Amino acid sequence: MSDRAVAGMTGIDERAVFAGDRSVRAKAVIVFLAIMLAGVMLFSLTSGASNASALSVLRELWAGAGDDALSARDRIIIYDIRLPRVILGALIGAALAVSGAVMQGLFRNPLADPGLVGVSAGAGLGAIVVIVLGGTMLQPLTALLGIYLLPLAAFGGGLATTLLLYRVATRRGQTSIATMLLAGIALGAIAGAFSGLLTYIADDRQLRDLTFWGLGSLAGATWMKIASAGPIIALALVAAPFLARSLNALALGEATAGHLGIPVQRMKNVAIVTVAAAVGASVAVSGGIGFVGIVVPHVLRLSIGPDNRYLLPASALLGASLLILADAVSRTIVAPAELPIGIITAAVGGPFFLWILLRKRGIVDL
Amino acid sequence: MIEAQDISISIGRTRIVSNVDFSVKAGEFVAIVGPNGSGKTTFLRALCGDLPFTGAMRLDGHDMLAMKPWEAASVRGVLPQSTTLTFPFTVREVVKLGLLAGRSGASRSDEKRLPELALARVDLAGFAGRFYQELSGGEQQRVQLARVLCQVWAPVLDGKPRYLFLDEPVSSLDIKHQLIIMDIARDFGRNGGGVVAVLHDLNLTSMYADRIFVMHKGRLAASGTPSEVLTDDLIEQVFDCRLRVGVPPQGNMPFVLPQTAY
Numbered sequence: 001m002s003d004r005a006v007a008g009m010t011g012i013d014e015r016a017v018f019a020g021d022r023s024v025r026a027k028a029v030i031v032f033l034a035i036m037l038a039g040v041m042l043f044s045l046t047s048g049a050s051n052a053s054a055l056s057v058l059r060e061l062w063a064g065a066g067d068d069a070l071s072a073r074d075r076i077i078i079y080d081i082r083l084p085r086v087i088l089g090a091l092i093g094a095a096l097a098v099s100g101a102v103m104q105g106l107f108r109n110p111l112a113d114p115g116l117v118g119v120s121a122g123a124g125l126g127a128i129v130v131i132v133l134g135g136t137m138l139q140p141l142t143a144l145l146g147i148y149l150l151p152l153a154a155f156g157g158g159l160a161t162t163l164l165l166y167r168v169a170t171r172r173g174q175t176s177i178a179t180m181l182l183a184g185i186a187l188g189a190i191a192g193a194f195s196g197l198l199t200y201i202a203d204d205r206q207l208r209d210l211t212f213w214g215l216g217s218l219a220g221a222t223w224m225k226i227a228s229a230g231p232i233i234a235l236a237l238v239a240a241p242f243l244a245r246s247l248n249a250l251a252l253g254e255a256t257a258g259h260l261g262i263p264v265q266r267m268k269n270v271a272i273v274t275v276a277a278a279v280g281a282s283v284a285v286s287g288g289i290g291f292v293g294i295v296v297p298h299v300l301r302l303s304i305g306p307d308n309r310y311l312l313p314a315s316a317l318l319g320a321s322l323l324i325l326a327d328a329v330s331r332t333i334v335a336p337a338e339l340p341i342g343i344i345t346a347a348v349g350g351p352f353f354l355w356i357l358l359r360k361r362g363i364v365d366l
Numbered sequence: 367m368i369e370a371q372d373i374s375i376s377i378g379r380t381r382i383v384s385n386v387d388f389s390v391k392a393g394e395f396v397a398i399v400g401p402n403g404s405g406k407t408t409f410l411r412a413l414c415g416d417l418p419f420t421g422a423m424r425l426d427g428h429d430m431l432a433m434k435p436w437e438a439a440s441v442r443g444v445l446p447q448s449t450t451l452t453f454p455f456t457v458r459e460v461v462k463l464g465l466l467a468g469r470s471g472a473s474r475s476d477e478k479r480l481p482e483l484a485l486a487r488v489d490l491a492g493f494a495g496r497f498y499q500e501l502s503g504g505e506q507q508r509v510q511l512a513r514v515l516c517q518v519w520a521p522v523l524d525g526k527p528r529y530l531f532l533d534e535p536v537s538s539l540d541i542k543h544q545l546i547i548m549d550i551a552r553d554f555g556r557n558g559g560g561v562v563a564v565l566h567d568l569n570l571t572s573m574y575a576d577r578i579f580v581m582h583k584g585r586l587a588a589s590g591t592p593s594e595v596l597t598d599d600l601i602e603q604v605f606d607c608r609l610r611v612g613v614p615p616q617g618n619m620p621f622v623l624p625q626t627a628y
Contacts, residue, residue: 019456019495020459020496021494022456022459108452108453248466251451251452251453252449252460253446255414255416256446258415258416258435259438259443259444260463260466260517261435261436261438261439261466261467262435262466263434263436264435301453305454305455305459306453306459307455307459
């Protein structure tokens with residue numbers, strides 16, 4: 001018996017069988033975003049002071065060394081400067097957008113963003129501790145962990161902040177939005193105070209490192225940085241999709257998620273560690289880059305809905321594209337100098353955030 | 367059969383429920399009634415595993431505290447008093463969340479259309495494409511019931527009864543939909559499942575419930591069939607107002623009217 005006949009017999013309008021189902025559109029959007037990311041990466045590889053053509057770069061990447069499509073100078077620019085920068089931008093953009101989406105699911109609030117609620121500040125404190133004390137007090141740790149110490153310390157700072165935030169803002173499974181935002185301000189201030197103290201005792205060389213790092217920039221992207229932060233971010237990005245169904249259930253409240261068979265406490269722990277890992281590793285290599293985590297999931301929800309099975313991968317792809325684009329703008333708009341990328345994301349994200357608030361004032365009225 | 371013995375529940379330092387014995391069998395519709403603040407919802411939440419309690423709670427002889435979330439989810443669905451969503455889910459997306467729990471128990475041909483069937487059951491056919499946040503409170507409550515029905519579509523799975531826990535399922539509904547929802551609950555019981563519902567309307571309770579547990583100040587004031595429990599004395603004592611219990615001319619269930627109506 002065909003579906004049509006079955007639908008007819010039960011009196012269910014067959015058009016209604018797909019009403020409210022956005023999964024097909026969501027999949028199409030994900031495919032589109034993947035293609036867009038590929039295009040944006042190629043664009044970024046070919047734009048800048050050197051003018052290697054898109055075609056020659058593609059041929060070079062495809063055929064590898066030995067092809068004469070690129071000059072030796074272009075090859076160095078592409079492989080040692082632009083490619084690590086594009087890859088790092090993609091990783092960090094994806095990490096920030098996904099951690100925003102996961103946090104929003106966890107707190108059941110579209111305003112939760114690692115940058116807004118102090119998680120980035122906590123991760124930053126972890127990073128600053130290593131930059132300032134890594135050569136002296138923490139020397140044994142530096143010797144032990146090498147390049148991984150910085151992202152791990154930032155991860156630790158992010159984790160501590162997220163845990164504290166959750167403890168403060170959530171009571172009996174209910175998260176108060178006002179408490180969450182205010183606690184975020186307090187945690188950010190505390191992290192800022194310790195960061196300031198460390199900056200105060202830093203020597204000149206450390207100060208230069210701190211300033212460079214704190215501006216939020218992909219300018220220092222190297223294969224070494226990718227090797228240090230990449231694995232942690234990749235781990236978080238791989239873990240995130242496993243949270244999707246649980247986060248969907250959590251939208252109904254913690255108790256109801258539990259009644260649907262979700263091990264809520266365990267799932268929350270995994271979500272918090274995932275967010276802290278993604279944010280910590282990103283902050284460690286690129287400083288604080290704001291608003292990606294709030295803008296990307298919000299825009300996507302308007303188009304494909306809040307189902308995290310689609311929202312998380314789509315956020316990763318769009319976040320990656322946006323950050324690579326923002327980076328391309330940051331290094332071309334005042335060429336040959338560079339604007340810190342954090343300025344670009346804040347300039348776009350700040351007004352966007354206000355727009356969300358104006359459209360949905362009810363979100364904060366709790 | 368779900369059996370609870372000597373259940374006491376405290377929130378903070380306040381004792382909310384004291385020494386309550388309770389049971390619901392397969393095929394039975396059990397109502398919990400009582401005035402505001404008598405501990406009905408608190409007791410139901412403990413029964414669902416949402417609140418810590420002292421005492422014993424068993425499902426077919428097994429300790430319910432030891433059950434994993436997914437084991438519990440396969441034998442019982444829970445409808446909370448109200449559910450607000452902060453993200454713009456469509457009605458279909460909400461209803462389909464019921465399928466997260468695993469096996470609905472629906473036949474293979476029904477399984478694919480379960481969201482439609484469940485929505486039609488709660489008189490919301492054609493609502494699948496609407497946004498949940500834009501519905502009225504009563505409609506939202508029915509969407510949530512459709513979600514719970516998706517979870518435990520078959521009242522009996524693998525020969526074992528399943529249970530529906532409903533916390534004031536009809537308090538935001540108009541009279542037509544009150545009856546529709548109560549019919550769904552009664553059918554669930556008649557088809558071999560067990561139903562526990564916290565209710566306020568004593569007449570609906572009398573019409574539908576097989577047994578009534580009356581709670582008063584955190585304790586069990588009475589339990590039994592509607593005709594055993596709904597008496598002038600008990601009602602006046604528990605609800606602290608003068609009501610008259612009668613029997614309609616063509617029925618055998620008691621009905622309750624306020625004295626001032628005369």
